[in-house]
Every structure is written in structure tokens, then in C-alpha cells.
Amino acid sequence: LQNLVSFYKIKQPSGNFVEIGSGSNLYPIFAALPYANKIDVLELGKQNLTYLANQFISFDPIWQLWIDFLKEIDPIYSIDFHHQFKDKVVIKRGSLFDLSENIYQLASMHFVAESISQDLDEFYLANKKFVLSLTSNRIFCASFMEGSEGYSSPGSFFPAVKITSNEIEQSLKPFSDELAIQRIHMNKGVVRKGHTGMLLALGNRK
Numbered sequence: 001l002q003n004l005v006s007f008y009k010i011k012q013p014s015g016n017f018v019e020i021g022s023g024s025n026l027y028p029i030f031a032a033l034p035y036a037n038k039i040d041v042l043e044l045g046k047q048n049l050t051y052l053a054n055q056f057i058s059f060d061p062i063w064q065l066w067i068d069f070l071k072e073i074d075p076i077y078s079i080d081f082h083h084q085f086k087d088k089v090v091i092k093r094g095s096l097f098d099l100s101e102n103i104y105q106l107a108s109m110h111f112v113a114e115s116i117s118q119d120l121d122e123f124y125l126a127n128k129k130f131v132l133s134l135t136s137n138r139i140f141c142a143s144f145m146e147g148s149e150g151y152s153s154p155g156s157f158f159p160a161v162k163i164t165s166n167e168i169e170q171s172l173k174p175f176s177d178e179l180a181i182q183r184i185h186m187n188k189g190v191v192r193k194g195h196t197g198m199l200l201a202l203g204n205r206k
Helices: 002-011 027-032 046-054 063-073 081-088 120-132 165-175
Strands: 015-020 036-043 089-093 104-110 134-146 151-153 156-158 176-183 197-205
Touching: 002 027, 002 063, 002 134, 002 197, 015 027, 027 036, 027 063, 027 104, 036 046, 036 081, 046 089, 081 089, 104 120, 120 134, 120 165, 134 165, 165 176, 165 197
Parallel strands: 015 036, 015 104, 036 089, 104 134
Antiparallel strands: 134 197, 151 156, 176 197
16 A cells, blocks of 8 residues: 555546456555546456445445555545545446456556466456556556465365466566566565465556
8 A cells, every 4th residue: 555655646647547356445446536536446246346335335444544544644645535435436347358448547456367367368368458448658556466376265266377577577568668566565474375475566558
């Protein structure tokens, strides 16, 4: 979140944004709220869509920690988060692979492209669709689990592509300029077993 805030402060984005596959994570949306005219949140999972819809009524209490953090680190976040969320966010059911090109002025995607399947070609296609959803010279931010091999949840296995910064660069570089890939430092190590770290890609569409 700190890295996103720093990136947005430097780039000062504006216009219509897209948040792809947010699931139940609101913090990337919070980071973009003061800059956006509108944020389309593209999500496919039914349970995630229900969760997001419920946030229009009131935020889950856990999100206050993230809001407080944002207010502390940058005065641009001295806003009414829930009012802006209701005013600017549009929840859309849909797939990353169905995204149109040349639509948005900022694209954000976190832990999605590498978690769709175990097919590396799908990872490359997902990142291509992601970047090309932007109009020319507009910025993107994307987070990835490095070295993830998927994980099990009761009754289900959720696949992932085992990627490194190399695959991220190769998949994004053909469509982007000023690409920077940052390793996210985690005080307590990895989030869960089965991956080797977190990487954040920042750049803009050519």
C-alpha cells in the first residue's frame, strides 16, 4: 500500500480507473479513490461480488485500519472514504480476458494474473489484456506472488503459475514503458507457504 501511495503521488493519475479481480481486498481501491473520477471494479466470483456489494452499505471494521494508515501517510487521503467509495466505485461482473482496449487511465491488478491457472501462456495473455485496457501513456500497477504453486482450501485446489520477475518483465515489457519491478519487503516473511515473495510492477502503457 505504501508503494502504491508513493507511485500515485509521483504520477498524479486522473480519469477513469479499473481494479481487476479485487476479490475482498479494498486497499488498492482506497489508494486510488482521491485521484479517480470513477473506478470500475471487475470481479468474476459470486461470493466476492456479494462481499463488494455489501461494502456499499458499510465497510467491514477491518478496513478502518487501512483508512487510518492512509490518512497518516498522505494528506490527500483526508477524505470521507465511504462517501467516495459509494460515489465513484462501480462493481462489474466480468473476466479480465474480456477487457476492451484503450478504455482506462489507470489499471490496477493484484495477485490475479498468476493465480488464474497453471498455464504460463494464460499468464502472459492476462498481463497483455491488463495493460492494453489503458489508453496510451497511462499508468498501471500490478502485484504478483513469486514462485507460487497454488494452494489448497477445504475441498478445492487453487492453481497458480510459478513465476519470477523474469516472466513479469517479459509479459509486460512489450506493451509498456518505464517498467519497474519492486520486491515487497515483509517483516514476517511470506504470507503463506508455497511462494517465495511478493513483487510489484509499476509502469505505463506505450
